[in-house]
Amino acid sequence: MLKALNHKHIVKFLNCYNLSNMDFVFVMEYLEGGELGEYVKEKGFLDENEAKYFFKQLISAICYCHNKKLIHRDLKLENILLENKKNKVIKVNEHLKRGF
Numbered sequence: 001m002l003k004a005l006n007h008k009h010i011v012k013f014l015n016c017y018n019l020s021n022m023d024f025v026f027v028m029e030y031l032e033g034g035e036l037g038e039y040v041k042e043k044g045f046l047d048e049n050e051a052k053y054f055f056k057q058l059i060s061a062i063c064y065c066h067n068k069k070l071i072h073r074d075l076k077l078e079n080i081l082l083e084n085k086k087n088k089v090i091k092v093n094e095h096l097k098r099g100f
Contacts, residue, residue, distance in 0.1 A: 005068070009061035011081060011091045031091060033082025040077065054080075054090055061092040070094075 003013050015027040033039070036054065040046060046054070058080065065072060072079075072094060083089040 005065075005094070007061055007064045009057045009089070009091055010064065011093045013094075028093075029091075031081040031083050033084040035078050036080040036082060036090060037077030039082055039085065050088070053088060057090045058092065061090075065094070 003016070005013070011031065012029040013026060014029065017025045017027075019025060062072060062075075072092065075092075079093045081091050081093055083091065
């Protein structure tokens with residue numbers, strides 16, 4: 001299900017492996033910007049325009065999921081990642097579950 005998602009603000013999952021000890025390994029795209037929570041902590045706060053910019057991207061990703069009847073089960077700053085700190089493009093790291 002995660003590999004089938006294709007949205008510019010959702011982390012792209014490339015593959016999943018089931019190890020012999022029943023653990024799972026997920027291979028996903030590399031995002032060098034780190035967590036949005038750390039970005040906010042480093043800056044101290046977001047100004048209104050920057051917060052709006054991030055929020056629009058977040059809403060776009062969540063609407064995409066909801067249209068596919070998926071819900072995010074753990075939406076928080078630590079699960080929102082930055083591609084890099086310059087372009088400020090976010091990607092939601094999905095903890096999805098079939099819903100509604």
